[in-house]
Every structure is written in C-alpha cells, then in structure tokens.
Amino acid sequence: MSGGLFLALLIGIAFGAALEQAGLGNARKLAGQFYLTDFTVLKVMLSAILTAMLGTFWLGRFGLIDAGRIYVPETYLWPQLVGGLIFGVGFALAGLCPGTACVSAGSGRLDGLAVVGGIFAGVLGAGLAFPMLETFYRSGARGVVTLPVLTGLPAGVVVLVIVVAALGLFQAVAWHEQRARHE
Amino acid sequence: MTRPRPYANPYYCGVGLGLVLLGAYALAGRGLGASGAFASGASLLVATVDPGRASANPYFANYLADGGPAGDWLVFEICGVIIGGIVSAALAGRVRFGIDRGPSATPRARLVAAAGGGAIMGVGAMLARGCTSGQALTGGALLSVGSWLFMGALFVAGFAAAQLLKRLWQ
Numbered sequence: 001m002s003g004g005l006f007l008a009l010l011i012g013i014a015f016g017a018a019l020e021q022a023g024l025g026n027a028r029k030l031a032g033q034f035y036l037t038d039f040t041v042l043k044v045m046l047s048a049i050l051t052a053m054l055g056t057f058w059l060g061r062f063g064l065i066d067a068g069r070i071y072v073p074e075t076y077l078w079p080q081l082v083g084g085l086i087f088g089v090g091f092a093l094a095g096l097c098p099g100t101a102c103v104s105a106g107s108g109r110l111d112g113l114a115v116v117g118g119i120f121a122g123v124l125g126a127g128l129a130f131p132m133l134e135t136f137y138r139s140g141a142r143g144v145v146t147l148p149v150l151t152g153l154p155a156g157v158v159v160l161v162i163v164v165a166a167l168g169l170f171q172a173v174a175w176h177e178q179r180a181r182h183e
Numbered sequence: 184m185t186r187p188r189p190y191a192n193p194y195y196c197g198v199g200l201g202l203v204l205l206g207a208y209a210l211a212g213r214g215l216g217a218s219g220a221f222a223s224g225a226s227l228l229v230a231t232v233d234p235g236r237a238s239a240n241p242y243f244a245n246y247l248a249d250g251g252p253a254g255d256w257l258v259f260e261i262c263g264v265i266i267g268g269i270v271s272a273a274l275a276g277r278v279r280f281g282i283d284r285g286p287s288a289t290p291r292a293r294l295v296a297a298a299g300g301g302a303i304m305g306v307g308a309m310l311a312r313g314c315t316s317g318q319a320l321t322g323g324a325l326l327s328v329g330s331w332l333f334m335g336a337l338f339v340a341g342f343a344a345a346q347l348l349k350r351l352w353q
Contacts, residue, residue, distance in 0.1 A: 004211065005259045011207050012263020013270070015215055015316075018200040020271035023190035027283040027297075031352040034345035043193035044200060045320065051201020052324035056208060071213045073313060073322040075329030080318070083311025084336025087304050091337060092344040094300025095283070095352070097315040098217035098308065101301065102261060103268030108280040114297035121298075122305020123218065124225040130242040137242075137310060146326040158326060170194075 016103050019044075025103035027095030027111055034092050037180075039173045046166045057159050077140030094118065188275040204320060213256070214321025218308035220261035223252045242309075285352035296351055307337075 022044045023029045032038025060067035091097055094115045096104050101119065104112025126133065148155040207214050226246035230237035237243045252258045272278045284293035308314040311333045313322070319337070322330025345352070 005254070005256065007211055008256045008259035009263040009266075011203060011211065011215070012260035012265075013267035014203040014206075014263075015200065015260070016264035016267025016269075017271040018196050018203060018267075019264070020268045020277070021191040021199075021275070022193045022196035025268055025272060025277075028285065028352070029190075031285070031345070034341050035349075035353060040190075040193045044197040045315075047194050047197025048201040048204060048320055049324045051198045052204040052208065052214075052320075053326070055201070055205040056324065059205075059209070065209045069212050070208045070325065072325045073318060073327045073330055075327060075332070076312065077329065077332065079310040080312070080329040080333045081336050083307045083309070084318075084333035085307070085340040087307030087311060087314065087333070088337035088340025088342075089344040090300045090303030090305075090307055091315075092300070092341045092348055093296045093351070094304060095297070096301075098221065098304065099215075099261075099264055099314070099316045102217065102264045103272075104283070106265045106268035107272035108278050109283050110280070111282045111284065111293055111297040114294045115301040115304075118298040118301020118303075119218065119221050119305040119308070120225060120301075122302035123221045123309050124228065124305075125302070126306045126309035127222065127225050127229070127240065127242045130240050133310070134241070142328070145328045147328060147331065148326060150328050155326070 015099070016106070019100055019103045020107065024100045025107045025109070025112070027104060027109070027115075030097070030100060031092070031095040036176070039177070042169070042173065046169065050163060050166055053159060053162065057155065072144045072146065075140075075142040075145045076138065077142060079137050079139065081140075082136075090122075187277045187279070200320075201324070204324060208325075211256070214317065214325070215260065216257045216313060216317035216321065217261055217264070218305070218314040219257040219317060220252075220255070221305065222246055222309065223255045223258050227252050285350075287353070288351050292351065296348075 023040055029038050029040050033041040059065040096115045098119050101112050101115035105116050147158045223246045226243040229243050230247055282290050318330045319334040
C-alpha cells in the first residue's frame, strides 16, 4: 500500500469514527432532521463545513497551506441541481447517505447494509445508462467556480456571511429545542 | 452486555469532522468522499463481467484508468470509514445487529425503502459527481458553487419527500 493510500485509510477511519460518535450511523437520527425532531445532521454538517472553511481560509492566508493545490469540485449546474433533487428523495427514503450507510452497516444494522447495496445498484445502473445520460451529465459546465467568483465579493466576506448565517441557524435550533423540551 | 453510551455532542463531532476534512485538504490535496468508491467498485464489476463494455463506457473507463479500485484513494478512504465506524461503535457499546426504523414501519418496509432509497441516491450522486461527503462537505467548505447548489437541492427535495414518507419514520 502506498503512503497516499495509507493516508486515505487513516482519514477514512477518523471520518467514520466522527460520524458514528455523533450518532449518524443511526437512520432514525438522520431521518429526524427532515421532520425537525433531530438536528444532529445540521449541527454536524454545518460545524464541519465552518471548521474546514475557516481552516482553509486562514491557513491559506498565513501561507501555511497552498489553497491552490486543493482539488475543488467543478460545477455542472444542471446535473448537480437535478442530481441533488434526486439524491434528496433517496436520502429521505433511505434515512442514510452513502458515508453514513457504511457506518450503519459497520455497526451491525441490516438497513444500513440494504442502503449500501442500493447505492451500488443505483451507481451501476446509472453508469450503464451513461451513453444516454452523457449529454445531460456534461451540461451546464462552468469549470471550477466558487461563491466569491460568482458574487464578485472577497473570499473573506463570503466566509463571514456563511459563518454569521450558520451561527444564526445554530441559535434558532437552540431556541427551537428549548421550546420543544418545555412542551 | 454494557449499555450503549450516549452519542457525543454533535458540535464537537462536527468540529472534529471539519479538522479531518482540513487534514485531507492539507495532506492529500483533496477532501472526503463516499459515492465515488461505489462508482469505482461498479466499474470493476462491469470490467470483470464485460471488459469491452467497461472500456467503451467513458464513465466506467474513467474510474478504471488509474488502476481501478485497488489503487483508488476513495476506496481506501471508504474502507477506513467502515473500520472507523466499527471501532467507534464497539468502544461505545453500540454495535447491535438489527434494523433502525420508524415506530410504525415494518422491518420489511424499512429494508425495501432502504434499498430503494439507496438506489435513488446512487443515481443522484452519479449525476452530481458526488454525495453529501464529496459535494456538500468537501465542495461546500471550498465554496464551490455546484456543491452549494447540490446541497440546497438535496435538502429541498428531502424535506418535500419526507412529508410523503411520514408513515416510514413517525
């Protein structure tokens, strides 16, 4: 195993452990997000995004990492919009996403294993249908485009707006949970 | 059997997850992922059963170009996710063989929904070039427009679909 692949394994172990510790190996907790009865998904995802975003921004600013060498996913407007809509329906049905399904299956849950099998079948089927989907798959190609580029705002301003919005959301969730406890 | 320990504070877990993601950016030059590992596995399956078909299909051929799953970064990462999940659940006494389901869903209905939902997610992730890990988390923290578009679309559709699925979860 090369050093890069060993690193991938280690990063994966930490990733899986973080998901499991938060309870995201349990489909009921993830599904609860869609009924506003459990906010673990929002709390974990947003605080992870804030941490990685702020870390990349400030480490890049101080020259400790070369942000230009990080692979940024390219934007394909239509397939990512439609893919997101399709994915969301599947997520609400399955109660797990691909990463959390692996954690669920690993901790013994049969439903997690069924989701893992389903994802494999779905990717396989869509891959086999690729010749029919290819035109759509490549539509709306914009290359690497970030929110600062799109809006014309400095990266620091975009980061600040996201941080303020996320903190506001965290506070709103805290109030909602406090109200729900008193009922 | 010891009783399962309660889950950890989600904000701390999120910050921990964010540091893992930051570590991946800094050390590997890329973020996290999950659905890509499934695509890599599917490509190997097609290449094994029908090599001609795999090489003629640009989607599969792309995954096979760098040596297939045995050399794929995401395959090793997802193996790590499974190991990390097992170890973490075992240390907390949370390994349990069973089915997590809503209070009024039968085990059979839950498993059908799980497999069907998984298949739908597989199609969505294929079109979007990633899932909650590779797009929402990884691309989201890098401020990619397509990743934020994907994340917004998935939650809009998820909340809408959940209204029709109350019997499955509530």
